[in-house]
Amino acid sequence: MGKDTLKVARWEFLQNVRSKMFLILTIAIPILIVVVGFVPNFLAGWGEGQHLTLYVVDRAGVYSQLNKTLEGVEGKNFSLEKASIPVEQLKERALGKEIDGYFILEEPLKQYQSTPIRIFSNLDDNEGLIAAGKTLSRVTGQLVASRVLAGEGYNPDEIFSLTRGVQFTPVKLETDDRSFGEVFLPFGVAIMIVMSSMFSGSMVMTGIVQEKKNRIVEIVLSSISPLDMMAGKLIGFALLGMLQIGLWGVVGAISLTQIAGVPLGGVGFFQILYYFLYFVLGYLMIAALYALLGASSRDLQSSGQSRGIFVILPLFPIYFSAAIINNPEALWVKLVSYIPIFTPTMMLMRSGFGGVPVWEILVSLLVLAVFVYFTLRLATKVFRVGMLMYGKDMSLGEILHWAKS
Amino acid sequence: MVKQMAILETEGIEKTFGSKKVVDGVSFQVSEGALFGLLGPNGAGKTTTIRMIMGIIEPDKGSVYFRGEKRGDGAKKDIGYLPEERGLYDEAKVLDVLEYLGSLKGMSRSSARKDAMDWLDRMDLSEHRDVKIKELSKGMAQKVQFIASILHSPELAILDEPFAGLDPVNQELFKSVVLELKEDGMTILLSSHRMNMVEELCDKIFMVHEGREVLSGELPLIKEGFGKDLVNLRYSGDPSTLRDVFGERISEVELNHGSGSFYIEKGFSPDQFIRELPEGIEVTELSVKKPPLHDIFVSTVRGDSNG
Known part of the structure; x- marks a missing residue:
């Protein structure tokens, strides 16, 4: 009995892990996420994010002081380099875009309080130069002022510290100090769970409908019981779904930590455990519903039509994620969490946005488990009969009839 | 056995x-x-x-x-x-x-x-x-x-x-x-x-x-029990004389252009059949066989057999 289940599970897993559909879904989705998530940032940052190197022709002997002052400036898009070649050569190289640009500092420095310092460059990207110029004017302005004052007998260091601008740093106000990992991981996982259970579930259904259509189901059912067949399929595709989530998880974690530089910290054992349970139960629920649909449908078209509703339902909470973020404690949010078809998505999102008490997690898991148990029983009964009912769709009445039998 | x-x-x-x-x-x-x-x-x-x-x-x-x-x-x-x-x-x-x-x-x-x-x-x-x-x-x-x-x-x-x-x-x-x-x-x-x-x-x-x-x-046993044998025949002459002579003793008669087939009742032996052949009919080929299953099935389903 159990042996046959595992044989079916092994077969389904090995056959489908090599299938085009699985490969496409598993590989395409992370690529899509990465492309949608990172490429716009990358592109947006392309122009101003480019780092410039500007050469300084230092005829006033201020380079080292200027550079030292600049070290303390955050977020600058350039660095300075002392020019060691004649100005003519610098000009040539700037024209040839071999260097980003250069400028000349001459005595008396005082002249720069009325004349601008010109940065010679042949770059197309003016914005970068303008940003660099702003920073330079501020820093150099301080330098010039301190030099001038020092010439009149003041201590330059004292003056420098006095003339330093007061800085403002934006500090984002947050209700608590939870990490990105704690907030967005459940949200990401919620979406992954729903997507993976839907992919795996629809693969269960496609498989069932095809086997029903080409009658291989007769060979299988003449060897093992319908229960073993269905259980094997559900387990096989559960493993496939877990592999998929695993792959996505690894890609997601690497992208977040390595590319986007976001720490994941703060994910504990209990959190991983209930993610896992929500996945397994959520998957079983959707897969059982899909199996029921597949077994009661004549072909893929007709199962596709009735499938529409199941595709939308578990996704429903995601559309309302903004409302849930704003008020994770709202009564309707809590109530909807206990409607089994929404439970995995809702609870994972809530645990991300608002923090959910442990008892709610446990109760929702229990409600979900009970629902899954009855869905599986119903699916098994319909499966038994539906798998051999060819050429027509089962009506709802028939499904209920077999469910009661 | x-x-x-x-x-x-x-x-x-x-x-x-x-x-x-x-x-x-x-x-x-x-x-x-x-x-x-x-x-x-x-x-x-x-x-x-x-x-x-x-x-x-x-x-x-x-x-x-x-x-x-x-x-x-x-x-x-x-x-x-x-x-x-x-x-x-x-x-x-x-x-x-x-x-x-x-x-x-x-x-x-x-x-x-x-x-x-x-x-x-x-x-x-x-x-x-x-x-x-x-x-x-x-x-x-x-x-x-x-x-x-x-x-x-x-x-x-x-x-x-x-x-x-x-x-x-x-x-x-x-x-x-x-x-x-x-x-x-x-x-x-x-x-x-x-x-x-x-x-x-x-x-x-x-x-x-x-x-x-x-x-x-x-x-x-089924074939035996069917109670008729199938005769296949090649001949020259007027087929209608065959019907006249054998009448009820042959059934499901299909005769055309020098060949034909029909059933003969059990007990009506091939030997007897040849002796009773009417004048003007010359038989060139004759086989008597147990009926094929197909015929047994068809006549059983039609209900016109005692098999």
Whole structure:
């Protein structure tokens, strides 16, 4: 009995892990996420994010002081380099875009309080130069002022510290100090769970409908019981779904930590455990519903039509994620969490946005488990009969009839 | 002859789909080592009967016994089954499919693989073992499915229309393999609407029509019991004189342009027939045979026979 289940599970897993559909879904989705998530940032940052190197022709002997002052400036898009070649050569190289640009500092420095310092460059990207110029004017302005004052007998260091601008740093106000990992991981996982259970579930259904259509189901059912067949399929595709989530998880974690530089910290054992349970139960629920649909449908078209509703339902909470973020404690949010078809998505999102008490997690898991148990029983009964009912769709009445039998 | 034990027995099995009674009280026994023919036109209830035997569906009434005991799920492993509707995992490779289906019947994967290779050899398919099912021709796929049904050397193999869709060469191949399996002691239940095939292979038959038994027993006895012999004739002369002379003693007469066939009543011997031939009829060829199963079936169903 159990042996046959595992044989079916092994077969389904090995056959489908090599299938085009699985490969496409598993590989395409992370690529899509990465492309949608990172490429716009990358592109947006392309122009101003480019780092410039500007050469300084230092005829006033201020380079080292200027550079030292600049070290303390955050977020600058350039660095300075002392020019060691004649100005003519610098000009040539700037024209040839071999260097980003250069400028000349001459005595008396005082002249720069009325004349601008010109940065010679042949770059197309003016914005970068303008940003660099702003920073330079501020820093150099301080330098010039301190030099001038020092010439009149003041201590330059004292003056420098006095003339330093007061800085403002934006500090984002947050209700608590939870990490990105704690907030967005459940949200990401919620979406992954729903997507993976839907992919795996629809693969269960496609498989069932095809086997029903080409009658291989007769060979299988003449060897093992319908229960073993269905259980094997559900387990096989559960493993496939877990592999998929695993792959996505690894890609997601690497992208977040390595590319986007976001720490994941703060994910504990209990959190991983209930993610896992929500996945397994959520998957079983959707897969059982899909199996029921597949077994009661004549072909893929007709199962596709009735499938529409199941595709939308578990996704429903995601559309309302903004409302849930704003008020994770709202009564309707809590109530909807206990409607089994929404439970995995809702609870994972809530645990991300608002923090959910442990008892709610446990109760929702229990409600979900009970629902899954009855869905599986119903699916098994319909499966038994539906798998051999060819050429027509089962009506709802028939499904209920077999469910009661 | 020693009475052999019935390996399979159905006892008054019935199945109704909607308002249609598809199988209506079918009872038969298949003795061990027999090649048993389940016959009947399309839609007679053969496949439904087989599905009930296989436990794919349960009878509304009646029972199926395997080796004298009510057939449970356990018996599924001892029975091989070639369904009428052909289909295999299109995307999977031949050898993988056979290994899997063999393992579902309780074989270890390695022995399923090994035996499958031998069978693929026997069926001229060894070069195709790593080919995907969908790339096979229809006949090849049918061979693979046939192998799947007998790979685990079941005690009983149920073959539903095994010859359908095969070219003559492969039909001969299948026939010889079926006979070989019988030689090796496998009990075979062969279901077909093609009477000539069943006639060539089976020693016992069970004929159904509209869900009910119409005829059953040992093939020679059935033919004997039909009560008529078939005469095939080549002649010259006026055929109407034949009808005048023999009248009621010949039936189902078909005569045209120098050849013809008809049935003669039992007891009316070929010798007597020749002596009574009317003048002007010259017979150039004459054969008297037991009737083909097809004719027995047709006349039984029409109800114009006492068989």
